Amino acid sequence: MAATRTEQAAGRGEAASAYESWIQAQGIPIHRAFFIEDLRTIELGWWEFRQCQAAFLVLAGQEDIQESRVTAIAPGAALPPWKIALEEMCYCVQGQGMCTVWSGDMPRKQFEFQKHSLFMIPPSYTYQLSNSRGDQEVRLLHCNYLPLAMLIMPIPDFYFNNEFVDTSILYAEDESEAFSEAKQVERDNPGERGVRALWVGNFFPDMKAWDKLEAHRRRGAGGSVVDFRSRTGRGGHMSVFPVGTYKMAHRHGPGTVIVIPEGDGFSVLWPPGGDKEKTYVPWGEASVFVPPNQWFHQHFNTGSVPARYLAIARPGRVFDTDESLNDRQIAYTEEDPEIRQRFENELAKHSIQTRMPAEVYTNPNYQWKYRGDD
Numbered sequence: 214m215a216a217t218r219t220e221q222a223a224g225r226g227e228a229a230s231a232y233e234s235w236i237q238a239q240g241i242p243i244h245r246a247f248f249i250e251d252l253r254t255i256e257l258g259w260w261e262f263r264q265c266q267a268a269f270l271v272l273a274g275q276e277d278i279q280e281s282r283v284t285a286i287a288p289g290a291a292l293p294p295w296k297i298a299l300e301e302m303c304y305c306v307q308g309q310g311m312c313t314v315w316s317g318d319m320p321r322k323q324f325e326f327q328k329h330s331l332f333m334i335p336p337s338y339t340y341q342l343s344n345s346r347g348d349q350e351v352r353l354l355h356c357n358y359l360p361l362a363m364l365i366m367p368i369p370d371f372y373f374n375n376e377f378v379d380t381s382i383l384y385a386e387d388e389s390e391a392f393s394e395a396k397q398v399e400r401d402n403p404g405e406r407g408v409r410a411l412w413v414g415n416f417f418p419d420m421k422a423w424d425k426l427e428a429h430r431r432r433g434a435g436g437s438v439v440d441f442r443s444r445t446g447r448g449g450h451m452s453v454f455p456v457g458t459y460k461m462a463h464r465h466g467p468g469t470v471i472v473i474p475e476g477d478g479f480s481v482l483w484p485p486g487g488d489k490e491k492t493y494v495p496w497g498e499a500s501v502f503v504p505p506n507q508w509f510h511q512h513f514n515t516g517s518v519p520a521r522y523l524a525i526a527r528p529g530r531v532f533d534t535d536e537s538l539n540d541r542q543i544a545y546t547e548e549d550p551e552i553r554q555r556f557e558n559e560l561a562k563h564s565i566q567t568r569m570p571a572e573v574y575t576n577p578n579y580q581w582k583y584r585g586d587d
């Protein structure tokens with residue numbers, strides 16, 4: 214199993230990065246692992262800085278790119294307002310609450326979030342989170358690029374006491390829509406996933422229920438996908454794929470955080486040329502993992518409902534290679550037979566039949582039936 218980058222650096226006797234030193238100084242649990250099976254049950258600790266229970270995740274594959282951390286809000290409680298000079302992607306894994314966002318003395322914008330909501334707070338906007346229920350903790354996964362940013366500007370106060378705010382992000386002419394539901398825009402370039410629609414907005418109320426998906430024709434399994442981004446420009450995608458199927462293996466740069474809104478299954482990850490070094494990640498709702506740099510990864514649905522995974526993206530293409538998709542993806546006809554065998558064995562444990570057509574293993578031009586096809 215791959216060590217996290219931090220563990221590798223420590224093994225070489227290297228000094229901790231500025232980000233690593235900062236998280237160690239916060240006095241809350243740091244979960245260093247390949248994956249987290251359930252964000253709702255991991256240990257948290259009191260974070261004086263934010264006045265809440267929290268923990269950092271340092272997962273293999275995050276590299277020095279993406280921070281991920283979990284915060285909790287006690288029943289009925291409100292956290293003090295705070296801000297960070299980087300965009301925060303927030304995904305609710307449990308509970309229900311309110312978020313108020315503003316800059317200086319400009320109007321406050323408020324919205325209600327719930328389990329499976331995804332929302333984005335633009336850089337240096339002040340935001341305050343509260344729990345609107347009296348009987349259940351709120352848990353949020355937050356992602357930002359603080360580790361990457363601190364490689365260049367290592368002084369934490371630059372991020373937490375930065376007065377500059379681009380007020381056009383939330384206070385433009387159409388400000389009433391700042392946190393209304395995302396809107397669809399058409400792109401000229403359909404991107405690697407081959408979808409034209411891009412959903413733009415800072416609030417996605419329910420990723421478990423989101424059904425505005427398009428066929429994802431380039432990775433098999435009859436899956437579908439939505440590409441999204443915030444008003445600032447950060448984004449990601451969510452893929453959904455049917456019961457009894459699995460997708461093709463592929464690889465790319467590090468730092469994309471994957472969290473599961475719904476479904477049960479597993480993923481297999483291995484380094485290029487390291488077919489015998491496969492790491493198996495079992496997942497269900499609220500699991501999280503990050504495919505390491507250029508490791509192949511392949512997702513398998515062994516549950517009784519279509520599986521969904523939400524991918525919170527690494528920045529741009531700067532960490533990717535210029536290889537074509539075909540060079541970074543393994544067709545079913547080319548894959549290690551052990552892959553299919555393992556999948557069928559896992560399905561058998563759940564008394565579920567494979568829905569992978571036998572022909573996909575012999576016909577490289579097999580035509581899956583996708584959403585929207587007749």
Ligand SMILES: [Fe+2]
Pocket residue numbers: 463464465504510
């Ligand atoms: Fe991927």
